[in-house]
Amino acid sequence: MTHDDRTPRDIDIEAIRREIADSYDEELELELEDERLEHLEPHPGEDHPDGPSRREYFRELLRLQHELVRLQDWVQDQRLRVVILFEGRDSAGKGGVIKRITQRLNPRVCRVAALPAPNERERTQWYFQRYVAHLPAAGEIVLFDRSWYNRAGVERVMGFCSEAEVEEFFRSVPEFERMLVRSGIVLLKYWFSITDVEQELRFRMRIEDPLKQWKLSPMDVESRRRWEDYTRAKEDMLARTHIPEAPWWVVEAVNKKRARLNCISHLLEQIPYGEVAHPAVHLPPRERHADYVRGPVPAQMYVPSRY
Template structure:
């Protein structure tokens, strides 16, 4: 038997099996869709006539996720440190992108940081202090679902930070990020961008979808009211913090599928990882004790078989 051909067949079979499993997401979407009113569904489909075909999307997503696993091995073996900052307007798709990046990775290597609002104690600290403990150590990929850039965005627009505090932040953050890069951290900063109309549509779907209403907070609703203020704050943030050592990258997000694929492709292109050899794994033989008898456990220890 030709070993190379056998392995190629197994790889092809694995990819098809993974694709079939991943296509379950499509059924989840179909089940979820009836939660929306007919009117909202018609509007959404009319606004997205050119959305990426599902089969093209899932096939490429699996390909990119397999590359992310190679990146993970490289990070582990080279002790690299990767920091991915995800920012953007509410409902811009940050969470969906982060989920697809980490979906098949080892959570001990790739972890997500999504901090709550600062406590009274943290409010007295140096602004960057509460973020520093979450920075990547050697062999880690860390994704920040929002970051210290809260100060340049929501804190500024909602009045949680004074203009003096914002100005101090905008002066400090370029040097802070240069320090991170000098320490050996690969810093990638992404802004997920959607149009005014798209955000409004996504908020409407959340309002009418009981499975997604939890995603809407009073702060999210205020972001609709203050769209132009957020735009001005974002533009100044880009102008003041887009540095050669840690530039901003804008990901267009009106089509969630393209947004996810484009972002992952870009991450892979910006990190100099290699497909490193890994140790071959052999399944050891199970040890059998001829005198061992398995105990019968009481029925009340088992979860009821409802299905």
């Protein structure tokens, strides 16, 4: 059967298979090394018409993650400050790409800021104040899983702020971001774009999967009903905050694997980095002292060996 001969039901089944296969593959990603890639078997229905095969995906992801480690070394060595914003509709894949970026990096160098809704005190502060507290120091990378653009998106659509506050945000945010860039911060902004049909599929998969139901909040469910409101808000946001100093980059994210590879590859191209020389590590012999006797550990302190 060709792609053109498929029925909507065929397409739905293929999409569900891809979602399930992607969940399985998440468990493998940290264990993969180059020599294991050749032994990967395909999952039924794994390939998206426009996406990489499973083996190609893993091979390229591993290569890009090696480059991310090199970038991390460079950021530390050159004492750079890097901020990367990830925005998009609910279930667009922001968390998935953030997970792949951080998987093999040092959490003391590369950390994620995923702020909850502001509390009563924070609502009385300057709008950007709680985000400023999470900006990086020298030698750090901060990934914002949603950012100050909440005001232009969920807060605006759900009525959590006034239109006057939205307008003030649009006046302030270009100057705020220019100030960050002038201070020496590398600022990147990504919008993850998915279709109406794809979001509905991902929501339904989350509803059915007990391991992923926590990802679906009442706010997410409401966002489905307000798809068009979010579209208008997104278009306004991109038009009014796409500035030369901090442009938006749109990631086509219907195919999760392709979106991850494209985003990470693009990110690496935005920050010129080089090789950092590391001194050779030599493991010294352990010291041994004649008067050292290891004390006993009470049996009740041990975790039971159930497995």
